[in-house]
Amino acid sequence: MGKLDDESAAMIARVLRALTLALTFIALVPSLSDAHVGSPDVVFDGKAGTYDVRVIVRVPSVVPGLADVTVRVLRGDERRVLIRPVFWRAGVAGAPSADVATPVHGASKLYSGQLWLMARGAYSVYVTVEGAEGSGTVAVPVVSVATGRLGMSTGLGLLLAALGGLLLAGLITLVYAGAGESVVEPGTTIDPPTRRRARLMTIVAAPLLAMALLGGAKWWQSVDATYQTRMYHPLATRASIAREAGRPVLRFAVVDRNGRDLQLDPLVPDHGKLMHLFLIDSATLNGFAHLHPVYTGAFYSPLPPLAPGTYRLFGDITFETGLTNTLAGNLQLTREDSLLAASSTPGDPDDAWINASGAKRIDRIATVDTLADGSTMEWRSDSAKIRAGDETTLRFRVRDPSGTVARLEPYLGMNAHAVIVRDDGSVFVHLHPAGTVSLTAQRVFALRDRGDTTTRGRLKLGADTMQNAMPMAGEFSFPYIFPRSGSYRIWVQVRRDGRVVTGVFDVVV
């Protein structure tokens, strides 16, 4: 029978009135997407009011699904912690009342809870800490998309098949008993014609029931197929090099199934840029560039002087819904492009690149990389081995050539940026000291709840809103969860004396 659909709203069991109607609206939903690549867990370090907190949101792979939220109060005297899921379209007014997170047994100042993410799209987990210093709330943006579906374990499959078989056999027996013995007067034995009729009915019923069962299986398959089409699929892209006045220009576009350019839904700048585009040499991981293309139907940026080779492209964008996405692509860089690029000027003053091999890290021991301006960047030892799936804090310290801890200038509004890539390109994440979240997405949620949106939903986010001229400490850290084991490379970018320098580190998780 009917296979109906959700979308916009959340939902549960029934009332398909809304859902049936929703079918007609699905086409209006912006392209749903995933932030980062292969690194779904959200880690946030920041302040809820006066309290320092680390929030980790492990998002479900299905929608609607349950997100696991943990909140660690790093500083402050909290009494209790509340968590609440806020969907972009409905805002705080349309969010269910907050849940009290429960203290984790055996751990102090650690709280956990589960939240239902019911709809696809941009969510924010609002974390409120109440305690001696009053109450403070922070929004942690989360992207809710269906990225997978659960397989069935052999055990459960066998159990269900066995029980199902039993039910089918039972049903056939019911037909036999119903057509035969049940219509015989108590006390009399079943006569041959009745018995024959019962057998005939059973012979007729058995294949009908089997067919019904097959129909059910087919229905299940179609539900499964529909689900898969609605799962998150990365947007298709095309990267190419064009020549403008003899200079190579990188063109990066989202394309449809037929390879034609697709226009994106309205974007908002993150750290003042519509896109943060990273080029990474897929063979050696030595070539690395952090660019900020302009968007005119496609993303354009002058090509930086990278070595020839095959590059992976990762472009972080934020939609005005607060949804973040990473566009992934590939680019072949020829020797000629590379040579011509050497004489081109950067498109954006915040662009930076490096052609260097990484410093190997051995667990628990600090690793030092010498930066282009003669300063050093030290990856400081942390107490534990880094394990996949566990939260870690990557701590760094920059010293100037004289050995004292450096003062840093803000780079894109922050003291440091990090990019982590698994050597096969299957994991990509762009980190800040605040974690994996997009600060713009956070601001979008805050603005929306203040009612700063127009009817068109356009948010007025100035390009300079994130700028901060204050000098920043040469010590910083990034919270992160490595999604799975493997070899990773980490690029850490800071600005010193007006110049962006990049430290490169390798680690096996």
Add this chain to the structure above:
Amino acid sequence: MTIALDSIREAASIRESAIVATDAWHARAVVFAAACVMIGVYWDISWHMTIGRDTFWTPAHLLIQAGGLIAGLSSGYVALRNTFVGTGAQREASVGFWGFRAPLGAWVCVWGCGAMVLSAPFDNWWHNAYGLDVQIISPPHMILALGIVAITVGALLLTLARQNQTTGTEQKQFATLFTIAAAFWIMNVWVMLSEYSYKEFMHSGLFYRVAATYYPLVLLTTARANTLRWPATKASAVYMGLTLALMWTLQAFPAEPKLGPIYQRITHMVTMDFPVLMVVPAFGLDVVRQRLHGRVRDLWLAPLLALTFVALFLAVEWPFASFLITTHSRNWFFNGANYVYFMTNQFAARTFSFADWEPWSRPLAPQLAFAALLATISSYVGLKWGSWMTKVRR
């Protein structure tokens, strides 16, 4: 006058059995179990419409599970007793099932309980695999629904056996219980068809087509086996009364959504729609069936009943829908504004006009003709199934 006589004649055609071997307590227990299940189902749907978040341990779920267990365990007990320590009469009033003996109704209940049990891990897996579900009609829910139907049919068979084996007040009592069980079956079908039965759909042929496919079968199956007069009308009245009582009662309880996004402000339990006005077409079926009883073969009776059903169902639902779609139905009595929390205002606005998109926009006349054909098949199967039920002796 003739109607009354005919119905008495029809009731008399149900042969009486000499042996009273079906347990009265068991028949009552299974009707009670079916009541638990159906009230639980309604409550659970209302819970999902209002609060959203649920666990296995919601009261509605417990009521459904309790109903399944009462039906399954009492029937299992009867089977074990009849098989191992049963009296001769008890054993003789039983049918064999894989070496065990119990009345057919007990076996149907055991099967229904089994289907309900199977649906639980399947449904749980389904939610984990595809997300918390958003639909009544999904494979695991269909298995659950089949289990519930089985318990209702088990209740019908057991009360029927008791009705046919007794006389006087006791017969009347079990005929009444049978009528109530029939009402649960109608309600079950109504719940399963609710996705096709919103007021916005009630001027579309598809609504009538779907109704014509399922309701005549239930009404006629139960009517033919009932010894009471006006059986379909009475069962329909019980169905309407029960669903209205639940609708009005639940609405009085404060509740708020625990899931978001929330687009509608909700302060009290939201419930299912106003029930369909089943008493009118059911009355028509009773009149035709009672007048023509014994004069017309089922093959000719079925199309007459089908036309009666479709005509009367259309005659009452069409104008009633015209009323429901207006603002005048948006009150507690008609429950026309039972918006769920996840319904956006654009969707809510659309409940003020009849659906004009596929499949609801199909031309009415061919759909109605198709409905009449489906109702004929449904009626015929119902008549035959009802005839068989009257013959069940064990």
